[in-house]
Amino acid sequence: MLLHVLVYLPLLFPLPAALGARPLAERLDPRWATWLLTGCALALAALSCAALGVLAVAGVVRLEPAGWIGGWSAGTVRAHDSVSLPESVLAGLALAAACAAGGRIVWRRSRSLLGAALDAACLPGPDQVVVVPDRYPDAFALPGLPGRVVVSSGMLDALDARDREAMLAHERAHLACHHYAFVALAHLAAAVNPLLRPAATAVAYTVERWADERAAEECGDRRQVARAVGKAALATSRSSAPRRLPQAVLGLLGLPRRAAGDRPGPVPRRVAALLAPPPAHHPLTGPVLAAATAAVFVGVNAVCAFAAAHDLHHLLELAGAH
Incomplete structure (x- = not known):
């Protein structure tokens, strides 16, 4: 049966997607890379859950009580269904774990975003930029209605006037483009399917x-922005004060991450x-390539999941005729 073959493909496709996440993040325009990686991660997570659901249902319909309720022959299902009961049980447990992990991160992210919005509303003054007395050099965008840019006095001391301009432009971009939403959605996909964690890491970078x-x-000067990022990273590494970055915000240096082996971390990259x-803005390296890649990759997964579900439906029709 096609069911036993196709149903596993949506569970395996996130693996090549995860392996290709970092190269895509490095080569594509970052805006389109963010959209592509986030959209693909969400679609692959949803399709993997659909595949687990088909496997779990394939085990339930083998049971006699399910046959009595549904009006089909459970014996016919067992005779023609190549999915074993242990496979279905494992799929059901995996689906329950994925739903629980997804629900947990939705709850945590919702609370953190609400807390960030409340913090932004409670900050003093009407200006978008707020300076806080903190010797730790830090700057981050705090989402809210409206969002605020929070800069510590330690960061201002570490940067000159042009560096501050670049730093503030970076933080304003986080707010204007709603980058926190992309990061939250990518982490949701990774929570549902852990194979997609490299994709979530790539989104945090893009x-x-x-x-x-x-x-x-x-600012009109790429080197100035590079200097601002480098000087901020150097000032942060020299500071002995603890960093207190809220979960829902995005800062000039991003979230702290260790480099893997000898590979450079996100700040040097x-x-x-x-x-x-x-980065080039030619259509073939931007929206067209992103849309085509996402459509082909996700489309194959969707066809596999749909074919497996259709095969299960055909089996139930066959069992209902007996």
């Missing part, structure tokens, strides 16, 4: 690159990208 490019356009020529 939103920072997106903000870097917006800041470079606003961002600086290198800013010192290189700006």
Whole structure:
């Protein structure tokens, strides 16, 4: 039966997607890379849950009580269904775990975003930029209605006037483009399917690159933005004060991450990208490529999941005729 073959493909496709996440993040324009990676991650997470659901239902319909209720022959289902009961049980448990993990992160992210909005509303003054007395050099965008840019006095001391301009342009880009939403959705997909964690990490990087490019356009100097990022990272590494970055915000240096092995971390990669020529904006390297890649990759997954569900439906029709 096709069911036993096709139903597993949506569970395996997130693996090549995860392997290709970092190369895509490095090569594509960061804006389109963010949209592509986030959209694909959400679609692949949903389709993997659909595949687990088909596997779980395939086990339920084998049971005699399900046959009595549904009006089909459970014996016919067992004779023609190649999905074993242990497979269905494991799929059901995995689906329950995925739903629980997804619900947990939705709850946590909702609380953190609400808390960030309340913090933004409670900050003093009407200006978008708020300076807080804190010796730790930090700057971050706080989502809210309206969003605010929070800068510590330690960060202001570490940067000169032009660096501050680049830093503020970066943080304003986070607010204007709603980057926190992309990061939250990518983390939701990774919680549902852990194979997509590299994609979520790539999205966290591409939103920072997106903000870097917006800041470079606003300041008119890519090297100045690179210097601001580098000086902020150096000041942060030299500070002994603890960093207290709220979960829902995005800062100039992003979230703290360790480099894997000998590979450079996100900050050196961002600086290198800013010192290189700006990303090309040719349609074939932007929206067309992103849409085509997402359509083909997600479309194959959707066809596999739909075919497996259709095969199960055909089996139930066959069992109902006996």
